Amino acid sequence: MGLTVAQILLLAAGMPLLSFVLLIFFGRRMGYMAGAVGTLLIVVTLGLSVTASIEWVAKAEFNQRHYVEALAYPWITLPGVGAENPATPRVLANSVGSALVMGVLVDSLTVTMFVMVSLVASVVHLFSMAYMKEDPRYSRYFAYLGLFCFSMLGLVLANSLIQMFVFWELVGICSYLLIGFWFEKRGPALASKKAVLVNRVGDVSFLIGIGILLLHLGPASLTFFDGQGNAVLSSAVQTAVHQEMGGAEGLQGFARLLSPEGANYLTHNFGATFWGYNWLTWAGLCIFGGAMAKSAQFPLHVWLPDAMEGPTPVSALIHAATMVAAGVYLVARVFPILTMDARLVIAIIGCITLLAGALIALVQTDIKRVLAYSTISQLGYMMLFLGSGGYVAGLFHLFTHAFFKSCLFLAAGSVIHALSGEQDMRRMGGLWKKMPITAGTFLLAVLAISGTPYFSGYYSKELGLAGVYEYAMALHQQSLDRHLAMMLFWVPVATSYLTAFYMWRCWWLTFGGKARDEELGEHAHETSLMTLSLIFLGGLSVVAGYEFFRVPSVLGKSLPAVMALGGGEALTLSVMPSEDVQAMVSQWAIWAFVAGPVAAIGIYFAGFGLANRVRRLPGVNLVYLWLVEGMYFDALYDGILVNGTKAFSVTLGFVDRYVVDGVVNMAGYAMRGVSRLSGLMDARVVDGAVNGLAEAARLGGRGVLAPQGGRIRIYVLGLFTVLAAVAVGTVVYVLAAR
């Protein structure tokens, strides 16, 4: 065809936009065709993405790692601040100069994300055709899906932080529209608002991160790569650090900045510090703040469980595979500029998130909420992997997770559809007889998420955990307390047992055992379109990690090699654990796939009986309550943050009405008093213009405003008198002062 890879991808991203435009304008007339149109277009996207990825991987073999195609679309100009900073590489100077040029970035990460997003999106479209069939706003639904896919793909293609921010916000708004799709109900309306607001907190943090980089590097450096495929952002950071630390010192410094050994050294030697962190660390942390909201990291995870109010296929697409992936993707894109301090924070946040998510998931009885908390937990894993330097592992886990988690969500959707909207696992059970394919594919995904050997999740998790082990060891060899450092490793290992347990519990309670509500499940059945989608995703959750697809090695090529200044060796930015370490680590984590099902089925074999007895034990009951309420985060935020702000706002409202306005009114009354006096005295002195004005006022008012008009005249007279006095006084005072 003669198209470059970038053009193919651009075309691929355009398809869902086309779908959005078509469906929003003509969707209602299309009827059920709307779904088919949307699905067809996204499948075209999938085809194009696969084509592009095959072409790109072939190219990448020849060491072309990044390719940027500038779009001839100047969107906004950033008037040339920062271009004068010598730290700014001038490679892009001609094109960036003053305008923010939109670019299409292609590298292994982009094409992988494209394949992942379009694959899951295609399946979700297909599934939705059956799932949303009865909805009155069927075509609107597909229109929103199209807009969402476009925004997500646009985000992946973005070649600069600002461009990414644009799509970042668009993704957020699409999520608002989709979560709140059933806006007539209270729940979805509130949940969608909450999602936007929590995400806005992240957006502001992201924006501040951009601001810090802009302040120190200039606008041209906010691009990731230039037309030749050289890293712009990371080399600008490198140069800036080099300059601030001076000469060879800087060279050493930059290496140390990114390696575990030198973290402490740098905080004391480089850059202005604020609370002990230099600006680069702050920039990284602020950008990570954006990722925290999108990727539902503790403590900004609260919107994700509520987002389950949206249609289930939406949860599969947005809250499993794509939107939440955006945060991880962002961290991966800025990975080369994250300092050790920033990475440590990311790792710790990830570690807390994965544990908290898993703990809460243990006790949930709503099938979608189990999956939601499980997603939070898995996203925590990804962040931990990235934070500990496992660039490939974090993204690999993102890739495999997308398939098995969307499979889980869609299977749950199939169940919910069959049970006409019931989501409570306490009323399920024994469904495997009625829905064998759903049960089977769900099981495949459960096996994948619990790290069973030869299933996709196993490969990514083991790789990541090995990286974390090396990182924790490195930290511990530094000054950090041994036990604290090793927590970073042991917590995820222990959590992988919890994961296996709650996922098996979820499967067993839904499909295994006996039916707890015979009536509900009586007419349960599967539809062919849904099972087709499930089989497809179930298969992928098994094979996505296989060596055949070479995902890790392809992903590895996307990390820009940061060349040492003055031509030294390329610096290692990420950790790639050795085979030995992987083997050793897997001894500890691997048994989850056995222990999980044994414990889960053992406890829940005959329903909730045993579990209920356990949770009523003294002490356990408190923990249970704490977990079942999601650790009271919602209560904390709603009760203190939201209500506190609201109460404060109400107070401000009163202050505004009675104090601020009151003071002004008082001044007005006082003025009126004065003006009455002076008005009486000086009425004749003031010139005719004022009288004319008042006269005009009276004429125009034609009596309607007679009393007011009269008063206005007095006001005006008075005002002029007083103000003239003030003015004269001022002039006299100033002249005297000179």
Add this chain to the structure above:
Amino acid sequence: MLHTLMPILAQVDAAPLATPGNWTIPLLVLIPVIGALLTLVLTPKDNPKQACILALIISLAPLAIVIMMAAQFSRIAVAEGDVAVSGWHYQFAYNWIPAFGIKFLMGVDAISLWLLVLTAVLTPISILASYNYIKERQPEFYAWMLILHAAMLGVFCARDILVFYLFFEFTLIPMFFIIGIWGGAERRKAAGKFFLFTFAGSVFTLVSLLYISYLNFKANGVMSFAMDDLYRFGQTPGAISPHVQTLLFFGLLAGFAVKVPLFPVHTWLPLAHTEAPTAGSVILAGVLLKLGTYGLLRFLVPVLPYATQTYAPVIATICVIGIIYGALVSWVQGDMKKLIAYSSVSHLGFCVLGLFAMTPEGVMGSVLYMINHGLSTGALFLIVGMIYERYHTRDMDQLSGLVRRTPALAFFAVFFVLSSIALPGLNGFVSEFLVLLGTFVSGRTVDGVRMGTLGPAYAIPAATGVILGAVYLLYWTGRVVFGPLKEPVHETADDDHGHHHHVPDLSGREWAVLLPVAVLVLIMGVYPIKVMNSLRAPIDGLVKSVNQPPMLDTGMKTADASVTLKE
């Protein structure tokens, strides 16, 4: 001092005024005035609604002229490149009162041009929106609207401070009557308060303006009120002592701050907005508030650069307080119009913040903010007006789930809310983003000159306004547009006994009102580059003149200026 300045000013004075120049602008201003008279005279007594049509047609004439100017202007801008720093075009000059050096100077540069476009777009739209809303004394209403139109157009064209002040104040009179006669229950109080507040503030401004030209006169012996002369005078280091600059700064600020409105002097705004008819609210939010920011940009900053540098942090603090305060107070309003009125307090905080950042990004963002806020907030007032025409209430407790009843209206409501909360792709994002980044990088030293005096310390708290903006507007959307359907019970069931009124979705006229604004919102979101390119030259000029390095001690009497003001 006199001797150093004389040569420059001699040149200025020598500029011939024999030919008045281009008549486009006087025509622009005169058409609505004549139109107002025509509306009063020609409207048939038996069909007063025709006044609306008449006024609409008349108000389209300035729009056509302004569009023509914009088209020509972009050609000029391209031809002259970045040279046209203080590029006044369509200049018109007339020796008004030669004895006092008062000249009727008019002209436009890119900044005023785009504000003219905003005015010329919003006025026909708000006239059309009043077709059913105004039920009595229509001819007068539309006449006042056209007079207001003329005054607003005049403000943005003025190049002489007395001409500016004349138009600036003259906008008060038509607005006073629009609120006072066709407003809500408390219209008189609102009109009076509106008038007094703005008038009281602007008297200080007048005094300061006069004093500046007096100083200029004393220094140069030539009486002039031309903006260019006063810029040159004010930007001459040491021409005005810091002491006087301070006084003048706050004097000028008084009038403009009330108009904007900045934080403590905003209380006239919610009342005026709530009581004004829809058209009044649209024009008030869309254009009249911009007179304040425009005044700051045209006078305060360029005439008093040193005071601006010194007091920028003070103003920025007020802006940040206003951003957060406005947003929080907006959140707890029960009246939709009040909610949007307070949102203006918050939004214009951003606008002024960007201006006082004194970086190219910040000022660019600020100017775009003026245009974008006019479009988005104007549109939101139109929406609220349409809701009010249907339900005769603006109480958020009584309304819910409008999307069920009026899907098209709901679509536009959500669209403009998204534009107002700065969704990328719509207009609000560009300006808000630029203002925040511009404030963030303010205070950097570029080529030995410090650009602005703000920095992250102001940008970061201001950025919380981004969150809060989403809070109150999505709260409104969630309450009124989405959620379960709830409509007020009508006590006065007209013909249909006891039944609900049939609540229609958008009529063709209402589509014609909302669609142009929506299209502009979209264009300003995805393709603002044309506007931005034409704005670059005047903004660069402004930023340069404000941030010029304080000159060395020239041995003048007021040399202490350079000492105090060297950051």
